[in-house]
Amino acid sequence: MLLIDGKKTSEEIESEIALRVSEIKQEGGKTPHLAAILVGNDGASQTYVGAKVKSCEQVGFESTLVRLEENVSEEELLKVVADINENPAIDGLIVQLPLPKHISVEKVTNKIKPEKDVDGFTPANVGRMTLGWPAYVAATPYGIVELLKRYKIETSGKHCVVIGRSHIVGSPMSILMARNEYPGNCTVTLTHSRTQNLPEITKTADILIVAIGKPEFVTADMVKEGATVIDVGIHRIADASKKSGFKLIGDVKFDEVSEKASAITPVPGGVGPMTIASLLYNTLLAAEGKVYTK
């Protein structure tokens, strides 16, 4: 069984980015600059944004964190986005989700200039990805594609089953796996909450990508012998034996499924660590003007 190590791979990607940044600086080019907007004081969001800003520093990017009060109006937030859109010093912009209920995520996302949308959430980038044009691909699907590539997982002609149809993971994943390039060229089945006989379908998957958001939902009897299993789920489970008081588990019952799979991502240390590396990669692309060339 091949353990697909997202932690190691993300570290490799981050060192490649750091190397490119030092080359850019030596050539007298502009240092890539990511801006993040954080609204309110949600603990998890602060942790995520903090980790993104720290990673920017580690690879040599500049970063700007704009913090806004929980009660900021939608209009004010849209104005901050518009200002960053027009600021030539900033290459990439992310707005940390979730936003407070009185703010429309769609309106804010749609306000981000596609050329700076390094989260890949705007309709323009989702459309470009769907057409196979250069695009900022959302961090989690991009991270999975990169893991499959770097671990040389054969995908052409394989049956890929995706569980979950969210806009940020399942749906884009199904599109990427069907594309006429590597990794891709799969026959894809996208399953969701209304799917019937799910185990019958998952048992036929050569590649099973699980983004259902239910702890240890996928068990060994749902998996074909020799399948590649990508576990996107992350769940905190109370565990008194840990200093933190919790442990992380995925959507897949790792112990039993890893006995059957030919390759599998663990949780933690699988898909999760790839997310920030993907965001940094997209920011580098933005700084070098590599996506919006047509």
Ligand code: NAD
């Ligand atoms: P989501 O809740 O938006 O979507 C879950 C999907 O599962 C839905 O499309 C739903 O139709 C489907 N579903 C629900 N019950 C089902 C059933 N019985 N059979 C088949 N499909 C069913 O979740 P999401 O945002 O895509 O996230 C999924 C998981 O991945 C969560 O645990 C989340 O925390 C995690 N996640 C991890 C990362 C990362 O970086 N590793 C990033 C995003 C999300």
